Amino acid sequence: MDRVIETDVLVVGGGGAGFRAAIGARQRGVRVTLASKGPLARCGATPMAGADFTLDGRSMSQIEGLAGDPNDSPEKVMNDIITQGCFLNNQKLVEQYIRRAPQCLRELIEWGIHIKISDQRMIFTTGTGIMDALLRKARAVGVELLEDITLLDLVTDDGAVIGALGLDVRSGDFIEFRTKAVVMASGGWHKAFWPTTGMRDLAGDGLAMGYRAGAALGNMEFITFCCNVFLSPPAWMGSIAPYVLSLLAGGGRLTNSLGEEFLQKYDPYTVKVGITTEWNKSFISHATMREVREGKGSPNGGVYYSRGDVPWEKIEQVAALMCPDWRYKAIDLSNWGQMLKNNEPVEVGSAAEYFDGGLVVNDRFETDLRGLYAAGECALGAFGANRVFAAITEMLVQGADAGDNAACYAQTAKILAPGRETLFSLQAAAEEPLRRSDGLNPAKVRRIVQEAAHKNLGPIRNREELEAFRGFLENVRREQLPNLATQSKSRIYNKEWLDALELGNMVQLLEIATVSALIRTESRGVHYREDCPLTDNDQWLVENVVRRAGDGFEITPRPVTVTGMALPTGKTPYLEFMKKMMASHSDTGGKH
Ligand SMILES: Cc1cc2nc3c(=O)[nH]c(=O)nc-3n(C[C@H](O)[C@H](O)[C@H](O)COP(=O)(O)OP(=O)(O)OC[C@H]3O[C@@H](n4cnc5c(N)ncnc54)[C@H](O)[C@@H]3O)c2cc1C
Numbered sequence: 001m002d003r004v005i006e007t008d009v010l011v012v013g014g015g016g017a018g019f020r021a022a023i024g025a026r027q028r029g030v031r032v033t034l035a036s037k038g039p040l041a042r043c044g045a046t047p048m049a050g051a052d053f054t055l056d057g058r059s060m061s062q063i064e065g066l067a068g069d070p071n072d073s074p075e076k077v078m079n080d081i082i083t084q085g086c087f088l089n090n091q092k093l094v095e096q097y098i099r100r101a102p103q104c105l106r107e108l109i110e111w112g113i114h115i116k117i118s119d120q121r122m123i124f125t126t127g128t129g130i131m132d133a134l135l136r137k138a139r140a141v142g143v144e145l146l147e148d149i150t151l152l153d154l155v156t157d158d159g160a161v162i163g164a165l166g167l168d169v170r171s172g173d174f175i176e177f178r179t180k181a182v183v184m185a186s187g188g189w190h191k192a193f194w195p196t197t198g199m200r201d202l203a204g205d206g207l208a209m210g211y212r213a214g215a216a217l218g219n220m221e222f223i224t225f226c227c228n229v230f231l232s233p234p235a236w237m238g239s240i241a242p243y244v245l246s247l248l249a250g251g252g253r254l255t256n257s258l259g260e261e262f263l264q265k266y267d268p269y270t271v272k273v274g275i276t277t278e279w280n281k282s283f284i285s286h287a288t289m290r291e292v293r294e295g296k297g298s299p300n301g302g303v304y305y306s307r308g309d310v311p312w313e314k315i316e317q318v319a320a321l322m323c324p325d326w327r328y329k330a331i332d333l334s335n336w337g338q339m340l341k342n343n344e345p346v347e348v349g350s351a352a353e354y355f356d357g358g359l360v361v362n363d364r365f366e367t368d369l370r371g372l373y374a375a376g377e378c379a380l381g382a383f384g385a386n387r388v389f390a391a392i393t394e395m396l397v398q399g400a401d402a403g404d405n406a407a408c409y410a411q412t413a414k415i416l417a418p419g420r421e422t423l424f425s426l427q428a429a430a431e432e433p434l435r436r437s438d439g440l441n442p443a444k445v446r447r448i449v450q451e452a453a454h455k456n457l458g459p460i461r462n463r464e465e466l467e468a469f470r471g472f473l474e475n476v477r478r479e480q481l482p483n484l485a486t487q488s489k490s491r492i493y494n495k496e497w498l499d500a501l502e503l504g505n506m507v508q509l510l511e512i513a514t515v516s517a518l519i520r521t522e523s524r525g526v527h528y529r530e531d532c533p534l535t536d537n538d539q540w541l542v543e544n545v546v547r548r549a550g551d552g553f554e555i556t557p558r559p560v561t562v563t564g565m566a567l568p569t570g571k572t573p574y575l576e577f578m579k580k581m582m583a584s585h586s587d588t589g590g591k592h
Contacts, residue, residue: 001423002173007033007144008410009403010164010179012151012206015044016127017376017395017402018185019134020104022143024403025183030410032403033177034138035149035166037186038201041131044187045198045377046395048329049127050244050322053108054390054592055101057121063106069120069588074098076586077121077389082565083584084279085384086525086577087541088219091563092363093382093398097389100397108396111137116321120590122390130392149175151205152501153426154182154213155418160370161213163418165426169498172491174427180413181406184210184359184367184374185399192506193352193457194450195300197226197240206378208505210359211512215367217546218380218558219357220509221517224387224526225459226353227284228254230346231300236336241328242305242348243280247591248318251275253308254284255345256296262303263287270575273582277591278388282526283578285350285459292349293460301454302349307340315340350459354391356383356526357513360545365402368547371409375402380543384560385525389592432484433500439485442499449476449503453510457517462531466518473511481507512553516544519555523574535577537568 009025011018014036022034036043057072077098082089105123111133117124138145148169155163161182166175186206190198211217228243230236246252256262263271266287274283288303298304307315319326319337326334339346358381359367359374367374376395433442456469481504486496522536523529542557560567572580
């Protein structure tokens with residue numbers, strides 16, 4: 001082994017959840033090492049976020065300088081998160097979200113974030129601003145920070161995690177980590193899809209390595225597709241700027257390739273809520289994909305967005321807030337500004353944005369595997385079948401508790417050295433694509449897998465396509481993964497090598513999500529089956545929990561965790577149930 005690093009708590013992931021967990025654990029006095037696959041504070045989804053932080057308006061109104069609706073309450077937020085999640089939420093985690101959020105916002109303010117807007121139950125800041133504040137705090141409390149380190153696998157002993165194998169991307173060296181506890185905070189698996197809104201480092205490594213080590217995954221079929229994402233030109237592809245602008249400006253015009261305003265065929269109430277609130281992701285992605293599947297899509301599989309009736313002055317006002325000088329997350333959108341002014345359409349569509357499922361945790365953020373905790377987007381969180389409230393809050397409240405609990409565990413656990421044989425066989429497996437002289441190009445295989453995932457596991461699914469996709473993935477696993485070979489044999493910053501290492505994880509997660517989607521013979525939240533179009537509360541208020549079994553996996557239904565809100569019964573058509581859930585919102589306004 002090239003290097004050995006010993007710590008008490010190893011945090012995997014340098015997004016908001018990872019940093020918040022590391023700060024919390026370090027404040028308990030243990031040694032904490034945070035390993036980030038990309039550059040510190042500039043990788044993962046968090047810097048890409050707008051970003052909104054949601055909490056109950058009453059608590060918010062008690063923080064100096066913020067708006068907040070004093071008539072809002074934790075009970076109303078509980079009602080809203082659970083109805084938005086179509087009752088599939090773990091209610092214990094919803095309570096934790098609500099309870100922990102005010103404190104997390106106060107901390108962020110103390111640590112120096114800049115608030116751009118505050119409304120009834122939300123503040124709007126920036127993802128980069130949050131990351132900068134967390135980075136400063138982590139440095140101040142003495143977290144050991146490692147960047148460009150990819151964790152490859154966890155090592156266990158007697159049912160507990162005791163270490164991990166990492167790869168230093170800059171040098172190609174392997175690192176042996178010895179640790180008492182691990183907090184997995186590796187984010188989503190956006191890279192398994194194309195188009196995608198996420199950063200290129202989010203390949204689901206953490207979920208896959210946690211699962212391989214013995215932790216359970218849950219609700220992997222629930223994948224949120226953001227709507228109104230640029231599909232062309234290539235330089236803008238994947239940017240969510242039209243999504244943010246249309247939401248803040250309160251609408252615009254969406255048309256199919258025949259020039260039809262296709263939202264007109266839906267119930268007007270659903271359309272209104274589906275345009276003006278963050279229900280837009282599930283509703284508009286569904287409606288867009290329907291046009292595409294009916295052959296009325298744009299060349300890149302989307303539809304068209306123009307400002308329609310929204311006055312140019314309103315667009316200018318929103319743009320000044322979200323993308324000053326028409327620059328959004330470092331992309332120059334000044335041409336789009338001109339197009340909006342002239343009311344010319346741009347090509348937009350749905351792209352993978354958020355993963356509702358993940359590593360199964362309890363309300364202490366412990367997984368099934370002793371010593372392994374999970375927080376943020378890689379955990380099966382509070383949002384059930386559909387997320388409208390902020391994932392930014394989720395990553396922080398979960399990171400805070402996961403870090404705290406992992407540190408307490410580490411205070412009594414022992415350091416053990418991972419077995420030599422285990423480490424060497426993991427290392428040898430990772431080196432195979434470098435050693436193979438001839439074989440398949442990892443990036444090419446990846447793109448084929450990504451496009452097939454978007455097509456078959458997108459916002460609209462059916463049995464026939466899911467079964468065919470399952471067969472395709474099995475073939476990739478058996479025939480292609482064992483034959484991946486990098487052209488460059490350099491170990492230094494070899495992105496092809498990383499592609500090859502990530503592909504196995506992505507295929508593993510896609511297979512699990514596909515079978516979970518096949519098994520769930522209903523439609524709910526962001527999972528719509530055109531061959532099973534009812535929301536079935538009698539049979540499907542359960543989580544699909546996935547565990548390794550032999551060479552494959554088994555999926556067991558687990559009843560939803562209920563604390564305060566009774567579950568509905570009966571079967572209802574998908575869009576009718578969605579409308580009912582929209583209408584169940586409390587009287588607190590805003591976009592959440
Ligand atoms: C474009 C976009 C915009 C969004 N906007 C909003 C918004 O406005 N409001 C909102 O509430 N939510 C938003 N979301 C969702 C939200 O940003 C994420 O859910 C949240 O930031 C996830 O935080 P995280 O810390 O769990 O993961 P991430 O921020 O994704 O961080 C994951 C980290 O894990 C690292 N990692 C991955 N694999 C490994 C490995 N093998 N070894 C080591 N490190 C690894 C990554 O490099 C990264 O550092 C948005 C998402 C996207 C994609």
